[in-house]
Amino acid sequence: MEPLAPVRWHNNRLGLIDQRLLPIEERLMACSSAEETAQAIETMVVRGAPAIGCAAAFGLAVEAMRLAADQQLGWIERLQPGYARLRSCRPTAVNLAWALDHLWSLLPGMAPHEVPQQLLMAAQQILADDLASCRAMGQLGADQITQPSGRPLRILTHCNAGALATAGYGTALGVVRALRDQGRPIRVMATETRPLLQGARLTAWELVRDGIDTTLITDSMAGHFMSSGEVDVVIVGADRVAANGDVANKIGTYALAVLARHHAIPFMVVCPLSTIDRATAHGDAIPIEERAAVEVTHWAGLRRAAEGVQVRNPAFDVTPATLVSMLVTEKQVIFTPNEATIAALWTT
């Protein structure tokens, strides 16, 4: 099976697999401006912290191509609105800001007539680096997991931290793929991940596509299966990790971490260094996006919830570092994430 490329350069535009349509249909959406890219990120055509970082970088590059003819203003002035629009289109994942700020920092060093091409090359580099990071994390994470004797390793994952959430291969699912590539017998249990069903629609789709034994459960069943001894390890991704190791990730991650601790099951978080936000001291300071009520009340345009009920719809929650057994980055695995061990990732 051809590797998944959810974010790619295609026909001189940004091409995104429209993840809202999966698993029913695999369709590429083209973006030709920062605004189109920002809308695609907001509406979750593309989602997953590393993937939206990659998409935003290409979004700035296509914006530069669109504006290349305009000679009235300098590049900073021309690109500023698109940069600002992209940078604020979703608040929680830090990779978005990280990727854009990286490109922005390169801008002053570029010859003006080369800016569009140079930004595109920088975006391509971010994509390539993310893919390489995923493969490195997969290997490092897999090496930390003990294989039970005589039966498959049983992995529980939440949401989609897979190929579709990255440049390819995945973070949490990168570890799953590395385990598979090591020839280990594995079984994955995927939570459906309400409200947007990234587990049922995306994780199940990409793992079944890769021939990996996968079982779908509702989010509420995870505790039951931990209690019945059917989970050996929990592996999730992250949208932002604070300087002290607190992890913001898809809503429901925190409950899984508490349940894993209660059952003495290792809880592994897998994310590239670009997801670690050293400027945010702890999890309480991470902005948590609250999305529209309709995601909870409706299904395919049909209201299922009773009229008149209020709705809360936080898209993420924060898991304190103390509940994280292992934080896997492309550089190394940290067993006690805290301010010192996180800071050491940049100094050692």
Place this chain on the structure above:
Amino acid sequence: MEPLAPVRWHNNRLGLIDQRLLPIEERLMACSSAEETAQAIETMVVRGAPAIGCAAAFGLAVEAMRLAADQQLGWIERLQPGYARLRSCRPTAVNLAWALDHLWSLLPGMAPHEVPQQLLMAAQQILADDLASCRAMGQLGADQITQPSGRPLRILTHCNAGALATAGYGTALGVVRALRDQGRPIRVMATETRPLLQGARLTAWELVRDGIDTTLITDSMAGHFMSSGEVDVVIVGADRVAANGDVANKIGTYALAVLARHHAIPFMVVCPLSTIDRATAHGDAIPIEERAAVEVTHWAGLRRAAEGVQVRNPAFDVTPATLVSMLVTEKQVIFTPNEATIAALWTT
């Protein structure tokens, strides 16, 4: 607002509010035989442990009316197939067997020509007793809950342990109604309860109908809101309580109990004595119904989950007695449910 009567005697037949259609439509389904009643219970036209006990009792009574003309066999022989069919139509809730066995035990004492009318009267009595039990439990449970000063009490509930799950008034939601009737400011947070959305469709509907401030969340959000200090008490019902106090209830209850303990939030289980199964020693011995995969993979006939994925769909889980802060019955509140304190419910 008129009280809800999900199970009622109507036009000489059993009338059930078809809960599959709520909240879109409130329609009464009529059952004229044990088979029709069993199918209604299996397909969750009616659900909730006390309500299916009441429905099954009326199911046996309508079966007797249907078979009254048959003079070839005695009543035991005539009713045996319907009794057996009803008794096995769902495995987990013990009220079903309890109600049927109660009627069955009365049968030998009935004059043959009076059996249909006597069974109907016995079913009516079960319904009346259940309603009275709910009101008693509501009062006893509410009296155990401390009102915070200066703000509403915030209650988290799961699935539907409401008027719709009982003869009326509810078990967990009976406590909510009693708190409201005591004039206390309250706010309810209801989990949607995948896969069948009893929280979004039924709990939200009956609480909004009663003018109670209600907020809907997905199941995965409960831990987050406990962590952010937005839950004062968790109140749930039960489908079967073992002799040692272990509680079988809607899938996801166990995870809420672990999360409540982690956050030092009281976890209250509310159920009538008819839900306590003294013949089942502990939770591991309670049969857990596993329902069809289509409940998880599809929505309104449309498949949302990826093709090829396997599915687990246990409808219930077991919460160990040690995680239950209070077990509220119509007789008294037990603070340390165990074999001795449960047994004492019948001896003191």
